[in-house]
Amino acid sequence: MSDSMGAEVVVAGADRRAGGSPGAVSVLVRQWRQEVEGVAEGYSWCAPELMNDLGCRTTPAEEWPQLPAAVREAWEPELRGLDERFRAATIPWPGRGDGDGRWWMWRIPRLIHAEPGERCDERGWPAGWDMMPFAKPDAVRVIF
Template identity: 45%
Template sequence: MELTPDPVDGTPLTAEEYEAVRAAVAAGGRGGAGTLNSLFAGWRDVVEDMEDVEEGYGPCAPQFDDDLSCRDALGRAWPLLPPRVRAIRRPELDELDGRFRAATVPWPDRPEEGPRWWHRRIPLVLEAEAGLPRPGGWPLGWEILPFPKPDGVRVVEWGRP
């Protein structure tokens, strides 16, 4: 059962710890996530999508919100994980969260910390089809946000002849 890497000290996780990880991930509730590793892999994929400054993040705001569900599941499961597992995985989570913060900007006039802070951020680079309208400077699908496009958000176009 693949749930976590062996701890740095070489002491394998106990059966009870593995079961607690399984229960925490199930309680985190992300459909077919199945393992803690798959939640981390999903979060890593989202972060890598945000870091693509050449193409930008292509999906719309509702899809972005949906993409963040892997981080939601991690957030729900995290306090339920055994302390030793949290200690083992904390550096990885901190690194991914830091990369996500670096590839996004905060919502204007909203707290940058607190529960589900990742939902109050916007990719630095958004993709837009050339020639389509941009209400308020946003690519289509992002104009639903309740504020003007921040200056720090860049839009890259695709589909230009």
């Protein structure tokens, strides 16, 4: 890698789920932006799917220190803004702090979309979220 590659530098660990080939920083940031937008609008999938989807933030975190300084400087403002937007659209997992590594994996959407007519369990979670080890926090809304 060299600074001459600019913002399109290839990240070795990028997007292994979608074909196994390395991707560019722009691809990683675009994936994270899409996830953040989806969570901000209201997450429509189950808890295990969210954990899978949030994996797109892991590669940038792991690869960031190895990127050329110019690339980090070019992309850091957008990445930081997306992280802030994600934090605003989520709440911390009860009992976990944001200081832990992979903080994005320990947050819950504030807004969860459920199927019309679907019922919540006795702890307030809709189907697909009922494996959560705690009652649904009041800050989380389920929309049917």
